[in-house]
Amino acid sequence: MGRLLRVEGLVPVTGAVAFLLLFGRLGGAGDPSPAAAWVGLGVLVAPAIMVYAHRGAAAWAGVLAAVVWTSLAQTASAALVGWAYALVAIALTRRDRSPVAAMVPRRQPPAPAGLPHVAVPAEVAGLTLMTLAMATFVAVLLRYAGPPWITGVIAAFGLGCALAARVLTHRARLRQLFATPQPVHEVRVVEQMGHVHVLLPHPGGLVAKEFAFDVAEPAWTGEGEARTRPGTLYGEPRPGAWCAVEVEGRIHVPVGPVGDVIEVAYDVVQGLPREIEDDEEQLVDPDALRPADRGADAFEPREHRIAPQRAWAATVAIGFGAALAAGELAGIAGADPAVLAPVAAVAGAFGYEFGWRTQLRPRLRWHAGGVAAIGFSGPDRQPWATDSAVVHDDAGTVLLTAGEAVLTVPVPPPWPSPESQRSADELVAALRDARSQSLAISPLPPPPEIVVPRRPLALYAAWLVSVALTLLILLPATI
Template sequence: MRPLLRVESTVPAAGLVTFLLVFGLFGGPSDPAPAARWVGLGVLLTPALTVYAQRGATAWAAVLGAVLWTPLATGFPTVLAVWAYAAVAVLVARLDTPPAPLPVPHRRPPPPYALPHVAAPAEAGGFALLVLSAAGVAWVAVDDAAVPWLAVTIAAFGLGCALLTRAVRAQATLRRLFNEPQPVHSVRAVEQEGYVHVLIPSADGRTAREFAFDVAEPEPVHDEDDIHTEAAVLYGDPRPGAWCVLEVGERLHVPVGPVGPVIEVPYDVVEGLPREIEDDEEQLVDPDSLRPADRDANAFQPREHRISPRRAWTATTAIGLGAALALAEVVRLAGLPRTAVIVVAAVAGAAGFEYAWRTQLRPRLRWHVGGVASVGFRERTRQPWATDSAIVHDDEGTVVLTAGEAVLTVPVPAPWPSRSHQRTADQLVAALRDTRIRALEISPLPPPPWIDAPRRPAALFVLWAATVAATTLIVR
């Protein structure tokens, strides 16, 4: 689910809104030819798919689509909608602009014996999609009944170009990494087979940035039972998506992929390793984040966290209605009868509301000193507190809770409206840590609190029926 919540998701969301406006409210293309609407749909669909492969190619695809739609438009509102869609894609692509050079020494890495061929899966996938799109064009040319496949053909061509662009840029970035001076960092590293793990200690030695990336040449795993780090030199910018080279002694690790997620961890300057979770001072409670109700609550009193109802119901309505409208509009474009539009709207709306129910309305967490109980997307669990329990949040609206034998992911979006009683991520983390600390001081402890999996409320079915009726009236 997390890839769908990244900044790239704004492009598919903008594409969905543009599609509903252009084909629903504004009447579609001005050209009455059957191929026009499928070509128009294809160029709207292409940026929504390519944005996850290569942002720069997405910007070009969106701009070219807007250029194509300008003569096809039935009026100025259509032109405004498609160019606004292109502007969203361009803004997302601008996020790839390289940052300012780091204020550290720069020098060229030692030359490698050979540069590996990187991004081979993207290259192979790109060529395969281009071949399939060429076959689709040939099919449409000889069979009029295949005209609706133009949308898929155009989207496949755009995605193939984006994957090839990704492969070419990756290989060019690797060459530039060795041909130009790069930022130099003193680091601690763990060498593994085809993989290196890097720690960059902070100036005060209390924390370190931790990340990893794949390398071309495999290294044997250390024989020692205890993992240890070695002094190393890192060339490159240590940020997600950048490419770096690691030099450990006389060994040069050439990357075959970019740096993964970079996190900040507590650092043990003596061992050269991250501190253990149970010794992590980050697990202490922030008094400023603890709500008065949580601070004064009885240790055995169950407390509960849920997404604020207004936010959850608003998101549920948007997901269900958007799914029904989008697929019903596609069915209408295909020329299917009105009965098919109603059936598809009902099925798509049901799927959308079910997904929204499981991600927005169903999840909840309950806890006291005996442990935690949660209801998630599909599972229900109860776990006691343990000495190695840990609670952290990732700054993206998710709290990760380790308790007993389970690792729970709790959705904690920003409270909406602002006056709602939902805890923020910081407040939930503080409340859970405070309860965990109190649990370690009390004996005996009760079992974890009981929690029932909620049933789908009647309002959800009423909302689904209203969505189907509204979609039937809108999509004509």
């Protein structure tokens, strides 16, 4: 799920909105040909999946989708929806531009004996997808497959093209790395089998950038355990960039771009990330504690859940969106109006159940005796332990290690007001406070009780209203 929620997710989200508008409110394709609607759907799907392989290719696919919908559109507003979709895909390509490089010396890296053949899996996958898409297209032309296959043909061929573009981009950037002067940085390097781990200390020496990338060498045959060595980095250390590193005369040639870049505390003497003691890492931030959590009784159960307003808004959006999307797909497939109601009802039921289990039902209770949580699958109760830990990932999730379980607690930003729920920092501070109290008390009671709530009547009412609205939107276009 993490990968789906990156900034690239703006394209599939925009594509879903465009789909709902074009095939719902705006009446779908104006061309009466049975294949027209499937072509229109295919050009909407293609950029949504291509963007994860290559943003530039997805932008071109978005322009193609806009051109196609300009010819298929019944109204000017439908054509504008297609071009808005393309503009979102184009806007994302700006993120591929290199930021302004720091003022550091530049030097051309030493020439390696040869450049590796990179991105082979993407090359094979791309050629396979394009071949299968062309074969399926021939089957459609010969009427061995129906018009709905056209959507899959366009999506698969587009993804194959995006993978091919990814291959060409990677190989061009690798050649450029050794053909032009690059920024030079003095770094510490850990050499491993087909992999290098790099630390780039900041000028002050207290923190360092930490990142890694795969290299062409099949193995590092140095003796002894892995340790950092002084080295020279060629290239800009940022995610997605291509860098090479030289260590004691050995040039490590990359076979992939730099991955995530994080900042870590740095030990100047050892040339390693500074180790943080567990007790230090799990200290309570007193400024993050809410007034109700300061001085709270050790065994007074406290509770966290997503703010009800936010949880209901998300659940309704998921359920109504699922019903509307399923109904429109059934309409595109030529289903009778009588079929739309059960299709929308079933899809809406699945959507609302998903929203119930991920938004409305999850909750966490705790005191010095332990924690009790209700997640997607059900309840779990765990006592505090000496190795318990509480951290959050800066992406709306608190990770809680307690007893024999690792619990994932959703903590999106409070909405509509900061008082509607604890923020991630506030929840972490409150949980660490309870854990600290547990270490000083013996014996401890069991974790607090927690009861799985029943689905409220409002959930069923929202489902019925969503199905009714879906039918009101779709039936006039199908009757």
